[in-house]
Each structure stands twice: as structure tokens, then as C-alpha cells.
Amino acid sequence: MSIRLTNVSKGFEHTQVLSDISVTIAPGEFFVMVGPSGSGKSTLLRIIAGLTSVTAGQIYFDEREVTALPPKERNLSMVFQNYALLPFMNVAQNVRFGLDNQQLSANEKNKRVDWALDLVHLSGLRDRKPKALSGGQQQRVSLARALAAKTPLVLMDEPLSNLDAQLRAEMRAEIIRLHREIGMTLIYVTHDQVEAMTMGDRILVLDAEQIQQLGTPLELYNHPANEFVAKFIGTPEMNIVPITVNEHNQFSLGTEFAAQQAVPVPFALPAGHYHLGIRPEQLVPLAAAGTAALPATVADVQQLGNDTLIFSDCNGQQLVSRIPQQFEVAVGSRLQLAVPPQKGAWHLFDAQTGAAIKEGVADGGR
Numbered sequence: 001m002s003i004r005l006t007n008v009s010k011g012f013e014h015t016q017v018l019s020d021i022s023v024t025i026a027p028g029e030f031f032v033m034v035g036p037s038g039s040g041k042s043t044l045l046r047i048i049a050g051l052t053s054v055t056a057g058q059i060y061f062d063e064r065e066v067t068a069l070p071p072k073e074r075n076l077s078m079v080f081q082n083y084a085l086l087p088f089m090n091v092a093q094n095v096r097f098g099l100d101n102q103q104l105s106a107n108e109k110n111k112r113v114d115w116a117l118d119l120v121h122l123s124g125l126r127d128r129k130p131k132a133l134s135g136g137q138q139q140r141v142s143l144a145r146a147l148a149a150k151t152p153l154v155l156m157d158e159p160l161s162n163l164d165a166q167l168r169a170e171m172r173a174e175i176i177r178l179h180r181e182i183g184m185t186l187i188y189v190t191h192d193q194v195e196a197m198t199m200g201d202r203i204l205v206l207d208a209e210q211i212q213q214l215g216t217p218l219e220l221y222n223h224p225a226n227e228f229v230a231k232f233i234g235t236p237e238m239n240i241v242p243i244t245v246n247e248h249n250q251f252s253l254g255t256e257f258a259a260q261q262a263v264p265v266p267f268a269l270p271a272g273h274y275h276l277g278i279r280p281e282q283l284v285p286l287a288a289a290g291t292a293a294l295p296a297t298v299a300d301v302q303q304l305g306n307d308t309l310i311f312s313d314c315n316g317q318q319l320v321s322r323i324p325q326q327f328e329v330a331v332g333s334r335l336q337l338a339v340p341p342q343k344g345a346w347h348l349f350d351a352q353t354g355a356a357i358k359e360g361v362a363d364g365g366r
């Protein structure tokens, strides 16, 4: 089922939450909506479900307008963060309960329950009550209940946020598998950018009432539309620092040109003030002092086992580097951070608006 929102806005009494949201979701897509707390992700999902009305705009399912339809007429199912299981029913009864709205024979309902429990690997626990299940198992029951209805659209609102890290990773893989097997349209809300990056065909980043960017995970990572997306996607977050470029194509960190810190820009960049974004993995120390390097002082080191994070100070700007190995360096020592020579590692943003500078400058006038 395809989903289309046109100019959807939503305000509550004292707050505007969504303004003019337009988006089309393709049939069978795994579509993730991500954003910080309070950005309106759940509100947008509830609008699609029919649980919250819009202030303006229209919603279409397969080109049929559903804006005014109640949830039970929209042919969808939902999975919530808190599982929403009924404590006095066992696992099989909870799954069957999700079929109550459907005109199916008792035999067909039994088959659906068996099928859904099998899908989530819970057939052996069908007689247990929810309180005798782990958090991950309870979440599996709520998944089974949503899947048993075989609706062409499934909505999930932070379904994994009550689980510990290991279970979360397991359930992530499980949901990806279920989506692949069943092929329903899946709209998934999370505030966790790792979930968004690893699960979604496309990601919609929501903030300040607006769509900040819509694209595939790697489009967002490699070409963030603005500083908000650049910082939101990726861990540790992208370094974004003010730079000043002079007429000799040299730059220094900071809002004023510092001649003693000047480093050549590896491509033509008009003089001016910018915000420069560099991913931590693209800002690694040079073995020896080089011409295109930023001198920095190590402020902190975090050994993660497989990676080392180095936090440093360069001309008053805080920077973080990620080195994909164990790396010994003392706090207080001096480092030369190599300026990445490839243009793709440079993310330039407008110093006032934070919008990515795409044409003519960062891409060298392509």
C-alpha cells in the first residue's frame, strides 16, 4: 500500500507540531521517521493511523483519501513501545485478540495465530501469560499480534526502546527479516539514529515542525542537507566548526583568519566564512607534521577496543577523531590532524543558515 501525505499540519492548543509535511511512501517500503524528542514523530504516525486528526492537509492510502476515516477503517496495524498486551490473556489469546476486528472463521483465526507465532519464534510459549515473558518476548507477542492481521500497512512507534542493547540488536534483525518475508509497507518511528540507519530503505528526519531531509541512509550520511542532519546522523557526531578562507585559498579555524594557523584548502573555495563539517573518521592524525594539517592538543582519549576516539582542541575549537584501531596518545600532547584532501570529506554549510552549500562551491562549480 502506498501512503501519501499532502501539506499536513498539526497544532495543539499551545504548540504547532507539524507544518506543511508532504511525503510519498512506496508500497512495501521500510520507511523510518527519526528526530529528537518532541519533534512530532509520534504525532505524524498517529495521524497516519487515524488516532490524531490533522489541522490541515490530506492523507491518501493507495490514492484513496483516508483523512477523515477512523483507524479501524484504514486497514493497518500498530506496534507500540509498551507492548500493550492484555495481562489476563496468554500469548496465543493476545495474538488472536488482534484479529477481533476481522471477519474470519475461527479456523482461519487459529491458522493466523499459529503462523504469526511461528514467524516470531514463539510457538513454544503460546500458553504463557505476559508476566512470565521477558521484555523481548513480550515485544515479539505484540509484533505477532500486528502481523497476524496481515494488513498491508504496519506502523511501529519506538517498538524497541524498552529493551536492553543486546535484545534491541536481535529484534532489529528480526523486524528486518519479517519485513523482507512479508513485504508490507512499514512505517517505523525511532529517535535512535543507529536504528534508522540500519533498518530503513529511506529515512525522514523531522525537526522544528519540518522535514529536514528525506533520503536513503547513505544519502543522509554522505550528503546531509544541513547542519542539523549532519549532527543527528553519525556517532560520534560530525565535527562542525567555523572556518575563514582568505583570497589565497587558505583557511584557518575560527571566525577570523589566523595567518599563523593557515592551511591550504585542497580545492578552489571562494574567500569567506563557512561552517566546515568533517566526520570524525576523516580527521585522523598524521604520523609527522605535514603542510595540510591542523595542529591540535589532545584533551581526552577514549579507547573503545576496536576504535580510539581522540578529543582535541585546535585554535579554540573542539574536534573529535575516530581511528579504527587502538591508538596510544597522551592527554596534553600535540597532534597534527590531516586535512582530508578529497572534496567528498568536506561538508560546507552556510555560516548563517546552516544549509549545505552544494553547487558552485563545495563541488567546485560542477
Ligand SMILES: Nc1ncnc2c1ncn2[C@@H]1O[C@H](COP(=O)(O)OP(=O)(O)OP(=O)(O)O)[C@@H](O)[C@H]1O
Pocket (backbone or CB within 6 Å): 012, 013, 015, 017, 035, 036, 037, 038, 039, 040, 041, 042, 043, 044, 191
Ligand atoms: N495531545 C496533545 N496535546 C497537546 N500537545 C501534544 C499532544 N500530543 C503531543 N503534543 C506535543 O506535540 C509535540 C510532539 O510530540 P510527539 O509525541 O509527536 O513527539 P515525538 O517526536 O514522538 O517525541 P518522543 O520521541 O519524545 O516521543 C510535543 O511538544 C508534545 O508535547
